[in-house]
Amino acid sequence: MRFLGLLLFGITFLFADLVDIYRTQGIDAVKEQLExxxxxxxxxxxxxxxxxxDYGYYESTKFLIFVDKDTKELKVYKKVDNRFSEILKDSVIIGEKQGDKKVEGDLKTPEGVYKLTNKLTKLDPFYGPLALVTSYPNTFDKALNKKGHGIWIHGMPLNQQREEFTKGCIALDNPNLQNLDKTIDLEESLLLISKDEIKKxxxxxxxxxxxxxxxxxxxxxxxxxxxxxxxxxxxxxxxxxxxxxxxxxxxxxxxxxxxxxxxxxxxxxxxxxxxxxxxxxxxxxxxxxxxxxxxxxxxxxxxxxxxxxxxxxxxxxx
CATH class of the missing domain: 3.10.450.50 (Nuclear Transport Factor 2; Chain: A,)
Structure with a gap:
């Protein structure tokens, strides 16, 4: 109660101060004080x-998708009441080579933050039922002169044995991929790919x-x-x-x-x-x-x- 009283006092004092500034100096002076x-x-x-x-500050993002390349895990968090809660977890397959992607064909999965820009269907059966397209290379990747394209979250082959590695994409079992697709909203999601667990x-x-x-x-x-x-x-x-x-x-x-x-x-x-x-x-x-x-x-x-x-x-x- 004491904290609430102090908070209300502070707000009242600030409001009175702004009113006085407005009265004597006008609205532009009030805007300057707020800035x-x-x-x-x-x-x-x-x-x-x-x-x-813990996972950053968000005003318009509802879903965070974390991929830990060390543990080969994908976790999905949903924002509810200013807090993110884990709603999905799955094992994934990543690029054959270790390290951050730098050039086309290096068989590495990139590290960074990416938007999901599109959903693809009617694919080659090798990629499973669908694929979520990432924004790699992003602005920072381009500044570092990183090359490559077509980094997706996709499924497993429909008509052949499960693969051991990808060429740089992130792959998960088809039912889990379809569940991920149904759970998230592409426009309100961000993908974070890291070499290990991200520090809070x-x-x-x-x-x-x-x-x-x-x-x-x-x-x-x-x-x-x-x-x-x-x-x-x-x-x-x-x-x-x-x-x-x-x-x-x-x-x-x-x-x-x-x-x-x-x-x-x-x-x-x-x-x-x-x-x-x-x-x-x-x-x-x-x-x-x-x-x-x-x-x-x-x-x-x-x-x-x-x-x-x-x-x-x-x-x-x-």
């Missing part, structure tokens, strides 16, 4: 107090990322090029191969125009990112609304970030 609040790590720590973020996220990490996203957005909105570029890793590379120096020069040109910008982020998802680089990484996936007098964008924004020295460093974006 500053979103840049405070302490705000997000309080926001996350009653939330389970912490509220300290997630609150740092959320506050940093809004600091990065603030620098972007205000065309503060130095503050903006301070969020980028020296290793930054865009999906099309553009490295930090070229990216920075391009942004300096854009920012020099000092255009008024509207930038809104929603449906933010922060996903632990398995990788073979031994980095503490997350993928940030969110909806973005961007407006200037000469340009508008409504779509998805991806950031691939490393947590390093208690700050985020953007390794790639799309």
């Amino acid at each position: 500053k609040k979103l840049q405070e790590k302490s705000y997000w720590e309080k926001f996350l107090e009653d939330k389970n973020i 996220s912490t509220k300290d990490e997630i609150s740092l990322i959320l506050s940093s996203i809004y600091k990065w957005k603030d620098a972007w909105k205000k065309s503060d090029i130095d503050a903006y570029l301070s969020f980028y890793s020296k290793e930054f590379k865009r999906y099309d191969g553009v490295e930090l120096n070229s990216f920075a020069e391009y942004k300096k040109t854009i920012f020099s125009r000092k255009q008024d910008k509207t930038i809104i982020f929603s449906n933010i998802n922060i996903i632990p990112y398995p990788n073979s680089l031994n980095k503490k990484m997350y993928k940030v996936l969110m909806d973005e609304v961007y407006r200037t007098n000469s340009y508008k964008f409504d779509g998805k924004k991806e950031l691939f970030i490393e947590l390093k020295d208690n700050k985020i460093e953007i390794l790639s974006e799309g």
